[in-house]
Amino acid sequence: MPVSLKAVAQAIGARLHGVDDIEDALVLEGVAPLDRANARQLGFMAHDRYLPALAHTQAAAVILDARHLKACPVPALVCANPHLAFARAAALLHPDPSPEPGVHASAVVSPLAMIHPSVSIGPQCVVAADVQLAAGVVLGPGCILGEGVHIGEDTRLLARVTVGAGVRIGRRGLLHPGSVIGSEGFGFARDGEAWIRVPQLGTVMIGDDVEVGANTTIDRGALEDTVIEDGVKLDNLIQVGHNVHIGAHSALAGCVGIAGSARIGRHCAIGGGAGIAGHLEITDGVTVTGMTMVSRSITEPGVYSSGVPFAPAREWNRNLAHLRRLDRLARRVGSLEAHLSPRGGADDPVAESTTQAKESQLGRDEHT
């Protein structure tokens, strides 16, 4: 969608630099990387490593912060947060497609569903009784909505999203293909050698501005509800167990698994492939790095890790062999210390480390 440079600057709250009367009238047709943008496209500069690209860019204009202004050979849109400004400019120049309102002839929609006239329902959708779809909702092809699902204004289900009975989704949400919201939780009671299913009677409550990635699954609660607060962003292939609660504006990368009844705070960032055990609580403002195992509650904001970076296999295997005997190695060190300690004094580092060995002993117990 063509928009004038001036209008873009205004919309993203940037100051225009290096623009004469002709350029002021420039119409932008899209965004592009610095090194590929043409004279109708807008570039952006978010990191010093793009300085060489900036020097040779042929973009119509570049979004950047003030300290890169001097290096910019073309008109500049100067702002404090170029990444955010770029996100807004790109959304303006490349608006999401807005399909025609109406229900495709191949969709199967219950006469008991309440559907705002501005809603678009794509081919092969299935909408059950008592579903409520607010203004501007878009269901792409192949979406399936169970009984009593409510979806707020301007939320879009891109394609082939399945939403179970009773689930509520807020406004301006974006649900990617293959995601499943409101599948049954994994709850069983032992009956001798068999497992008996515990009916999963809760639902899923999703706030405003939530994104759910492709093939991500969110289970309904067992008795209470699974809750995803406003502004949460879930990447692809994430598993959210029953009764999980995710606080506002937390972002979770791909392949994260969250077991039942875990509570994640607000403004958390969970790295790809991390695993979060059930029935624990992560406080607000926690960052968990990729492939970390969160096996107990985290009560202080901060960064937490347990991912192990790769090494050449031969080297790693040597270290592994020792890791599997670390208890013995520690005891060997203890033996050495005992051997030497008669000669040590009160402030002997060896004596001190014997104390540490005892603490270590305690540390061991907390894991057993």
Add this chain to the structure above:
Amino acid sequence: MPVSLKAVAQAIGARLHGVDDIEDALVLEGVAPLDRANARQLGFMAHDRYLPALAHTQAAAVILDARHLKACPVPALVCANPHLAFARAAALLHPDPSPEPGVHASAVVSPLAMIHPSVSIGPQCVVAADVQLAAGVVLGPGCILGEGVHIGEDTRLLARVTVGAGVRIGRRGLLHPGSVIGSEGFGFARDGEAWIRVPQLGTVMIGDDVEVGANTTIDRGALEDTVIEDGVKLDNLIQVGHNVHIGAHSALAGCVGIAGSARIGRHCAIGGGAGIAGHLEITDGVTVTGMTMVSRSITEPGVYSSGVPFAPAREWNRNLAHLRRLDRLARRVGSLEAHLSPRGGADDPVAESTTQAKESQLGRDEHT
């Protein structure tokens, strides 16, 4: 579904306590958490931590075991396993919806499929030739069944389940949205620099009372079949490779990956995010904790782990630096021992640990 308190007690095999003539006639309308249940709802008490909630509950009655009876201010249903009794009561009071028998007009069903009159086939389903659906089978919206699929009595495919040609599924199964049964296994032969697909000619055989979670995938066998025995419970986003065999009543939590030809025994419990390598065997009664890597066979029942719990990132990184040099650290300890051993005697702990260092050397080889 309203059921009398008396009937519930009978159905779950519980003794009624503290019930006068009026309460005996009570009709229950559902289950709810202790702290939210109203005078028509049934609560349950599975753990001492709910004692405060029990004290103030307004539930019609509470399922509990005998030792909590005194603390219960309302009628009680006393039984040995409250969790199991609750599962049964909840199933009685909240029965699964049973859609009308019949084939939805939008479904595409082969005239060569054999479908019991009690079967319900939802909108947008596709049922190929030679499919056999037994009494009480329910296909929710958007399910796709390939040629020759057989499904046993009362099995339900909730929505958008894909079942490949020739797959057989037993009775009373429950398959969640997005699951894929009978996808092709990942089998290739090298041809110079390219990979040539090995046709996957087996199928998937699933027993009775099996659950398959949302977006879980189960590959067909290469030459023989992939087998899931009776009572197995698979959570969401699990990958089951070709020729895998999972023994009866094993339960696998979300995000587990099982490589081809692994055999998992009966009554195993596999924690979330665990990875199981191919061509190995796990015996009956094994518990694998979350995020553990099973890289060789397990021949003894018991609990096995390799997940690493998180630490603050700064602390973890310090430890990691040493983990990556553990071989050197062990050699430094060896040097210290060698330095001291001339002074040691036959039963010197330092000499003993030198022997351990040699064993450790062997341990290293088994990993190379």
Add this chain to the structure above:
Amino acid sequence: MPVSLKAVAQAIGARLHGVDDIEDALVLEGVAPLDRANARQLGFMAHDRYLPALAHTQAAAVILDARHLKACPVPALVCANPHLAFARAAALLHPDPSPEPGVHASAVVSPLAMIHPSVSIGPQCVVAADVQLAAGVVLGPGCILGEGVHIGEDTRLLARVTVGAGVRIGRRGLLHPGSVIGSEGFGFARDGEAWIRVPQLGTVMIGDDVEVGANTTIDRGALEDTVIEDGVKLDNLIQVGHNVHIGAHSALAGCVGIAGSARIGRHCAIGGGAGIAGHLEITDGVTVTGMTMVSRSITEPGVYSSGVPFAPAREWNRNLAHLRRLDRLARRVGSLEAHLSPRGGADDPVAESTTQAKESQLGRDEHT
């Protein structure tokens, strides 16, 4: 599909041994495991552990290499690479089903799509405007293709595959059920406490002979494209982030996660459950073993690992307690060395390991 033994031998480039005039006329009806093959079926022998099965096989003939020829009691097809020959013979005897050309009545196909007459489009498919489907393309039931998707000759989408707008897929590809190609990448800019979506304007370019596993997701690029080169094989439940580039003939096992803008070289093999961080590069010919975390670039071909094999939980927990205090253990060793070093000389192993301790200090920094 019945094929004569002679024709099979010719097609796979094998020499026939032990065949008289009658056997030469033998017609094969399929392949089977050595111990189950009947007189119309072809077996194969890829490993010494099948020698007992070979001795008793009743197969019509067996594919094997020359060194197993003597042990073969039935006619043999001798070749250098029995696994590859078997893959070819199996494909010949069990050809993929080729559905009738044409568009199923229940499919919704844009009149603006360009579809070769030989294409087969199954029930419940949705094909948007400007889609181009080349000769021999097969869309199984429930596939959804967005605007402007191009698919090359003989590529098959088995069922319920979702392909986003603008995605291009090469020839002879195989896409398994539930896979999602061209979902939006996970890109957000911070706006105070909220996340603002960065429009994802690139697409996905997939080469020839690529396989995509069930429920695998491949995100479109942010500004440039996500690229999957020729011959790449992706197993089930893999996440490929935006702007990722995977080089030709690389194979990735199930449950791998690849963060945005990672580049994987040609002929790489990535084990199941491995995690690959964003903005890094893995050179050609790299093998990453299962559950390994690739957190920085790999510049040399070879095998890399960080997966930790299981141990009995009690033993593992003991080692874990020490792992969490490894820094202290190393300092204890350092103290012992300092205690002893006054007595050591220039070539004292203890002095040398003090140097190593300093290197270790550096190693620590690179992780902070």
